Amino acid sequence: MSKIDKETRIAWETEFLMHLVELSSSKSLELAIEEWKVYGFHHDEDGMPCICGCTTRTIAVMLVNRTNGARLEAGGCCMSRYPHLCGLALLNSFMKAKFSLDSILYVDALRFCLEEELIDKGLFEKYHSIGYEWKRERTVKQIGLIRLVNRIFLNTIRSRVPRGRSIDTIPIFKKTSPKSPGRCFH
Known part of the structure; x- marks a missing residue:
């Protein structure tokens, strides 16, 4: 990974975490992260950029704050960097369960x-x-x-998929057979 890529990734993570803390009851990053959980996800047909700054968002993951009810929509890019939010695992489970x-x-x-x-x-x-x-x-x-x-x-x-959005058309999943769900997330 080049130096620019690392700098960009750090900037994206910082932006995501700033939004997360800003909408949290607790202003400490460690405590703020514990307030959030995955509520749902959908295919982002519009290709809107993620809140972290990543411009290639194809999956929107909806987070809800358990303390104050605030909602935040992030991309799959953020979920892969923050596995404790369980977005990636839940998305994988959904696709495999289908x-x-x-x-x-x-x-x-x-x-x-x-x-x-x-x-x-x-x-x-x-x-x-x-x-x-x-x-x-x-x-x-x-x-x-x-x-x-x-x-x-x-x-x-x-x-939980917002009106006008879809979940069954997420483009980044491999086609797998029912007997062998395999690895669904790239």
Whole structure:
């Protein structure tokens, strides 16, 4: 990476963090970051630049502040640099869940469902007892449970897409088969 690229990246990170702290209740960066969580995401058809300054935004990730309700829309560029916000993991889980609706529910999707109170602790525990890996010997009841939680997760994310936007046309994902979701995020 050239020196200019590093300087540009530092400038983008600084800009993103300034916006994040500015909209937070806490003015300390460490505490401000803890206030935010991913609310949803969508394909950015307009190609608007990200708040960090990156001009190649294709995914808009919507963040919500748990303390004051403030909202912030950032690009996938910011989410890849700040994995503690879980945007990248959640986006990956969404794309993989679309391809493997009946077989696997990814751990980030399951956590999201529990945090958002879309499922209760009992359903969370039932899913944990099934396990995460692909297993052909699952019962019809277990597959039904996985399908239910996957649908709740997918429908919730889709319901948060702003009017006039889309999520199923995100251009940076590989086409994968249902049995082998593979690595979806480039």
